[in-house]
Amino acid sequence: MSNKVLMKGNEALAEAAIRNGCLHFFGYPITPQTELAEYMAKRMPKVGGLCLQAESEVAAINMVLGAAATGTRAMTSSSSPGVSLKSEGISYMVGCDLPCLICNVQRGGPGLGGIQPSQQDYYQATKANGHGDLHLYVLAPASVQEMVNLVGRAFDVADTYRTPAMILADGALGQMMEPVDFDAALSEKREIPEKTWATNGTGMKRKRNVINSLYMNPDDLEQSIIDRFERYKKIEENETLWEELYTEDADIVIVSYGITSRICKSAIEMARAEGIKVGLIRPITVWPYPKAAIAKAAETAKQFLVVELNMGQMVDDVKVACECRRPVSFFGRTGGVLPTADDILAEIKKLNGGL
């Protein structure tokens, strides 16, 4: 028997975090993410956890840093402008090799932008979450159920590789209600390495631990970054996720992620009904990027169409992954405007006619 409940994405994400052992949440209100913090505020006291509203996004991420430094599972969430504020703390957490979960329920930018869904933070999330050479493990779910499914994985990967992880959602996923089955979402249990590095008091039983991102000797700093990138390589090998649809015979492969990929799926069915061979690659992790899947599709497909809620960001990764061996087109709406399936179908037809 299924245990489905109807929940808003933001609330489901919060509940999933609690069910995955995260009992410390530090946040700040911002639309369209606020329900996540509100749910935490309501639920945490009942499960012996803590939801603390910080004085700023900056403080919230640093509270997460302090909690994570003691080896505690902790998270924060925000929306685009707030994630920019967190970027300082995110960079420090990477420099300190601290695990945590950050959720970005994206809205339109730049600046205060708007409160409608967007995917304008793709570059930020995958390439520049803060200063310095760094990456996060970034998951881009396409439904409320998938968002819930990925939370446990995000925490486990963060703990295993000592890296912050991010759920890159958007205002649509955060605000929409869909049926969710939490029992189905519990990921396979992983062996999480013991956090012997945690600064939770020596108890006079071990040498002191220091959590630090400062290296005065450039050789030491370089080595620490090289070591971290070795771990990134393992994340790329072991933790890259994507979904493929009709890629075997597709002339046109659409690459799209998150909420946009669902509109693309409708457009693909419409195109297929008209005899146009269209397929889909949907990155589930946007960092690491499923380069191999794109490269493989480039062997058989004639061209790629990238669809995003921005002016064209992930399109660069597709060009790199297929080494520009096939034409890569882009279609997007931005600022909180969503394309319809008809809009995407028209784009497909344009490309198909040009073949």
Next chain:
Amino acid sequence: MVVFKKPQSLSPVPTHYCPGCTHGIVHRLVAEAIDALGIEGQTIGVAPVGCSVFAYNYFECDMIQAAHGRAPAVATGVKRTNPDKIVFTYQGDGDLAAIGTAETVHATTRGENITIIFINNAIYGMTGGQMAPTTLPGQVTTTSPYGRNPMIQGNPIRVCEMLSTLDGLAFAQRVAVDTPAHVNQAKKAIQKAFQNQIDKKGLSIVEVLSTCPTNWGMSPTEALKWLRENMMPYYPLGVYKDIDAKEENK
């Protein structure tokens, strides 16, 4: 009989501090308090950005190095997940009273049960002598080369006085380490600030008026004299808040 020895909580390493700098004295007082209360194994310290950024090398307890100004937020995360551990931050004036003002004020008003050691030397030491939020009117620094003019650069901030208006604050005392008598006073204040945390009383802050001979351009002795003649009148020593005293008065 041993009359003088290195506190156990102080690491046996040379420090990077300049000759005549008072950070060394304050580090020692913090370590003595940790020793006296027997809390080394339960203590987690948070180092700032500034001259004392390397504090993580000098205390034998677990240490975290925070971003500039964020130590009270980091300490909040540590304490809220480990309420039975002892958490302290060690911060300079730029860190605590400029870039970290919001974190300082809100950790205080929330009544975070932590201890803050605040070094006020009226200048940015690590970056080479720039104007601090606590730089005095008329004081020359590299970014107030004609002397701090309140009409242009604004006024200094008195931290203990400001924080004392907040309900979450348990204890605030301003001390100095310019004379043996003042060092003894500072020692008592710092120990009390840790004891308050053990007793779960809320946030305690000890502001230590300190010297920066290097960036003030003075000898260590001249610097101590300058501190007495210029800083003490603007930043009077004393207890600004003590919830124990209030209880006694009732």
